Amino acid sequence: MTGNVVLKGSLAFIELGELLQQLGSGGSTGTIKLVCEGVKDSGYIYLKDGNPINARCGSAKGADALYGFFGWTRADFEFVQEDLTCDTVIKKGRMEIILDGLRMIDDGLIPEIIPVSTPRKTRREVRKGRGGRKKDLPIIKGPIIDYVYVVDEEEFSDGTDIVAQDKFGNWFWVILSGKMEVIRILPEGEAPIVQLTDGAYIGSIVSFLREGNVRSATVKAIGNVQLGVLDSELISREYAAMTDDLQSILISIDKRLRQVTDLCARTVLDCNIINTGHKNMKPLTSQDKNEDTCFRVTSGEAHVIRHAKGGDIHLCTLTAGDFAGPIPFLNTPHEPYSASVYASKNLTTECFDLKKVKKEYDQLSQTFKNMIEYMSTSISVTTGRVVDLTCKKKV
Amino acid sequence: MATINLKDRRIDCKIVYYGPGRCGKTSNLQHIHDTFKKEVTGEMISIDTHGDRTLFFDFLPIGLGKIRGCSVNVQLFTVPGQVKYRSTREMVLRGVDGVVFVADSLAIRREKNMFSLKDLHENLKKMGLRINKIPLVLQFNKRDLQNEGLPLMSVDQMDKELNRQLKAPYFKASAVTGEGVKDTITTCMQMTLRDLHRKFKWAQD
Numbered sequence: 267m268t269g270n271v272v273l274k275g276s277l278a279f280i281e282l283g284e285l286l287q288q289l290g291s292g293g294s295t296g297t298i299k300l301v302c303e304g305v306k307d308s309g310y311i312y313l314k315d316g317n318p319i320n321a322r323c324g325s326a327k328g329a330d331a332l333y334g335f336f337g338w339t340r341a342d343f344e345f346v347q348e349d350l351t352c353d354t355v356i357k358k359g360r361m362e363i364i365l366d367g368l369r370m371i372d373d374g375l376i377p378e379i380i381p382v383s384t385p386r387k388t389r390r391e392v393r394k395g396r397g398g399r400k401k402d403l404p405i406i407k408g409p410i411i412d413y414v415y416v417v418d419e420e421e422f423s424d425g426t427d428i429v430a431q432d433k434f435g436n437w438f439w440v441i442l443s444g445k446m447e448v449i450r451i452l453p454e455g456e457a458p459i460v461q462l463t464d465g466a467y468i469g470s471i472v473s474f475l476r477e478g479n480v481r482s483a484t485v486k487a488i489g490n491v492q493l494g495v496l497d498s499e500l501i502s503r504e505y506a507a508m509t510d511d512l513q514s515i516l517i518s519i520d521k522r523l524r525q526v527t528d529l530c531a532r533t534v535l536d537c538n539i540i541n542t543g544h545k546n547m548k549p550l551t552s553q554d555k556n557e558d559t560c561f562r563v564t565s566g567e568a569h570v571i572r573h574a575k576g577g578d579i580h581l582c583t584l585t586a587g588d589f590a591g592p593i594p595f596l597n598t599p600h601e602p603y604s605a606s607v608y609a610s611k612n613l614t615t616e617c618f619d620l621k622k623v624k625k626e627y628d629q630l631s632q633t634f635k636n637m638i639e640y641m642s643t644s645i646s647v648t649t650g651r652v653v654d655l656t657c658k659k660k661v
Numbered sequence: 662m663a664t665i666n667l668k669d670r671r672i673d674c675k676i677v678y679y680g681p682g683r684c685g686k687t688s689n690l691q692h693i694h695d696t697f698k699k700e701v702t703g704e705m706i707s708i709d710t711h712g713d714r715t716l717f718f719d720f721l722p723i724g725l726g727k728i729r730g731c732s733v734n735v736q737l738f739t740v741p742g743q744v745k746y747r748s749t750r751e752m753v754l755r756g757v758d759g760v761v762f763v764a765d766s767l768a769i770r771r772e773k774n775m776f777s778l779k780d781l782h783e784n785l786k787k788m789g790l791r792i793n794k795i796p797l798v799l800q801f802n803k804r805d806l807q808n809e810g811l812p813l814m815s816v817d818q819m820d821k822e823l824n825r826q827l828k829a830p831y832f833k834a835s836a837v838t839g840e841g842v843k844d845t846i847t848t849c850m851q852m853t854l855r856d857l858h859r860k861f862k863w864a865q866d
Contacts, residue, residue, distance in 0.1 A: 281752070291666050293668060293669075359706065362717075364752065365706065365708045365715055365749060365753075368746075368748040368749040369715065369746065369749055371748045372710075372745050372746045372747060372748050411745065413745040419747075492747070
């Protein structure tokens with residue numbers, strides 16, 4: 267790049283699509299240099315008479331490199347007017363590239379790269395009281411959004427409570443864009459649990475269908491958020507068509523998530539969560555051992571215990587109808603690899619046909635699979651936070 | 662907002678076809694592209710978005726003449742109807758100068774029309790535009806389906822439900838046969854240019 271910089275700025279202010287249109291309508295020839303924090307290599311787009319003819323970033327060249335830049339939503343750019351010597355490898359017109367790039371962003375084919383050090387400042391982030399802890403909050407991103415069940419879009423502004431704990435509500439949403447915070451309120455105080463972003467779900471389908479529609483936590487918008495309203499009728503219909511085995515697994519996952527969320531809230535609020543009650547119980551499966559037994563509790567109780575550096579943590583109690591063991595489509599950091607299961611004296615269990623359940627799971631809609639994956643991720647992340655906080659306290 | 666390309670002495674303005682998925686936006690543009698060959702200055706770009714297509718081409722309307730020595734180029738776009746194409750929809754709507762809202766006359770699509778019009782209203786609002794201020798033409802499409810015995814809404818009903826407050830000009834149409842397509846785009850272009858005249862006070866000079 268030997269010419270003079272004639273235009274510079276940030277893509278956070280003018281999007282790449284707009285920049286290309288602007289330079290394109292003037293028939294400009296030269297090079298756009300892009301620098302994105304968190305990306306090792308700079309990006310280059312070569313324009314001839316207003317149309318992109320080539321691009322590069324590291325080893326990526328041509329259209330592949332160019333489309334990737336649509337995800338650099340916070341990069342800095344500068345345009346140098348100069349004669350070009352590079353080959354013309356991109357033959358598509360400017361507008362086609364722009365529309366295609368945006369379509370790829372919307373289809374989730376291009377990842378958005380947001381520098382960690384330049385988060386959007388929101389009212390909540392500058393609010394006093396939870397400052398130290400807020401920085402530690404893990405962020406849960408959901409799977410790629412399946413729009414089949416999305417019937418409408420809604421926008422909420424910063425600080426809005428989308429759902430309030432203990433209140434009734436029968437809406438389900440998936441986050442289309444933006445960030446939200448999950449807060450569990452206990453008698454000891456308010457505990458921020460995690461932050462949610464694109465693809466995460468708000469509202470528990472299982473508890474809505476089975477236990478009425480009382481919200482178990484408060485979910486608040488951090489900055490402006492856009493949510494997709496899910497078609498609850500379609501979801502109810504699909505749930506009703508499931509076998510009892512699969513329904514019971516979903517109910518059980520939901521219960522686990524609630525228990526782990528409660529545990530996380532107590533950890534955040536400095537309550538003692540170290541447990542010794544299981545010492546006199548009979549171990550059913552041991553942490554770190556590769557056991558593949560899967561069973562359902564029919565009576566009595568089983569206790570899932572994580573042996574962490576900070577001490578033994580009682581993650582959840584399993585009662586009649588709950589499952590224990592490795593379910594093929596779930597990836598929770600609990601038993602058998604990361605937690606032990608202990609039995610109460612009166613515990614009885616039964617086996618169930620995992621293959622049949624897996625086959626049924628495979629037939630589910632993408633939306634339901636996404637919800638299950640999201641619940642499983644939430645359990646993982648929340649458990650991880652409990653363990654981390656416990657270890658830190660011990661140190 | 663239209664842009665003035667000083668180098669080429671050209672005013673670029675943007676007209677967007679909006680409406681629920683499968684209402685006939687693409688058929689409208691396809692018909693314009695195929696019929697007004699002389700006035701279409703660029704290739705039609707078609708992006709396959711799920712459940713819809715996003716179309717774009719440049720259109721140089723003959724007969725509108727020049728404005729202060731500048732030719733007028735109209736960029737015609739359709740907007741993807743699917744909720745998920747937010748980035749595309751926002752980019753397409755940004756700087757829009759005129760809108761054609763294509764409503765589906767099929768009785769079963771009544772609510773879809775209403776949701777889409779509400780969505781248009783909200784998306785324009787986000788860009789600081791007001792639906793009752795922007796040049797807007799309504800098109801009640803698929804009137805030909807009546808001949809096939811499919812239940813359609815009456816034009817009066819559609820006008821009452823969608824246009825009661827907007828009071829925008831409307832046309833009956835069948836984009837697949839071409840009926841009403843030209844009237845719709847011509848009216849929208851005339852309104853758009855009148856609006857630009859008013860905004861830039863070109864007419865006074």
